[in-house]
Amino acid sequence: MLPQVYEEYVRKGKVELIFLDLPLQMHSRALEAAKAVACAGEQQMFWDMHHQLFANQRALAPDDLATYAKELGLDVAAFKECLSGNRHLAGIRDDVRIVNSLGVYGTPAFLLGRRVPGGDKVEVLDIVKGLPPYAMLKEKLDALLAAEAPGRSPERQ
Amino acid sequence: MTVSNRGISPWALAAGFAFVLSGSQAWALAKKGPKIPVGDDPSLKEGSPQLVLIEVSDFQ
Numbered sequence: 001m002l003p004q005v006y007e008e009y010v011r012k013g014k015v016e017l018i019f020l021d022l023p024l025q026m027h028s029r030a031l032e033a034a035k036a037v038a039c040a041g042e043q044q045m046f047w048d049m050h051h052q053l054f055a056n057q058r059a060l061a062p063d064d065l066a067t068y069a070k071e072l073g074l075d076v077a078a079f080k081e082c083l084s085g086n087r088h089l090a091g092i093r094d095d096v097r098i099v100n101s102l103g104v105y106g107t108p109a110f111l112l113g114r115r116v117p118g119g120d121k122v123e124v125l126d127i128v129k130g131l132p133p134y135a136m137l138k139e140k141l142d143a144l145l146a147a148e149a150p151g152r153s154p155e156r157q
Numbered sequence: 158m159t160v161s162n163r164g165i166s167p168w169a170l171a172a173g174f175a176f177v178l179s180g181s182q183a184w185a186l187a188k189k190g191p192k193i194p195v196g197d198d199p200s201l202k203e204g205s206p207q208l209v210l211i212e213v214s215d216f217q
Binding site: 002005006009010012013014015016017018019020021022023024027029030033034037041046047050053056057060091095098099101102105107108109110111112113114115116118120121122123124125132137144145148157 | 163186189190191192193194195196197198199200201202203204206207208209210211212213214215
């Protein structure tokens with residue numbers, strides 16, 4: 001579903017995609033995985049690691065994470081040093097606090113909103129809990145795009 | 158019993174009405190949706206789209 005969203009909305013400049021962490025306690029590897037993508041982000045490879053981990057959700061042991069870092073061409077020593085520390089923990093916990101404040105406690109979930117002009121905030125207009133079919137998300141995105149640009153069809157943007 | 162407003166200036170009434178109206182509009186705008194900070198969070202975009210899709214997940 002997300003690859004379709006990326007092709008149809010992100011690549012075409014219609015929608016910005018943002019990621020927020022919500023590592024669930026019931027998922028024993030989730031916190032380390034969240035740290036791994038943040039550490040990959042230090043080497044400008046956040047989304048590459050993001051895709052790698054989603055493609056390998058059953059293999060998230062520390063050795064697996066290091067293997068993915070190597071496969072992505074990261075500086076593995078720097079990656080491991082980052083992963084063994086806790087410098088991204090506060091950011092991850094901030095994400096959890098923000099998401100929980102919206103009543104979201106499970107994954108996945110999707111928040112639809114718009115950038116607040118001149119700031120680093122997003123106004124959340126809709127929340128989808130669970131993994132929606134692409135058609136449902138498309139309908140919601142198209143409706144918001146139409147509302148943002150009255151009189152213009154989203155397909156013509 | 159009747160209530161007279163002859164002692165109140167029409168301008169004051171208009172100002173009061175405008176205040177109530179603007180207040181209700183501000184409330185309606187604020188009610189649209191909660192605002193969350195996303196300053197440091199990773200994002201993917203082309204250009205400067207206003208619409209945002211936030212993926213909330215945990216990889217497992």
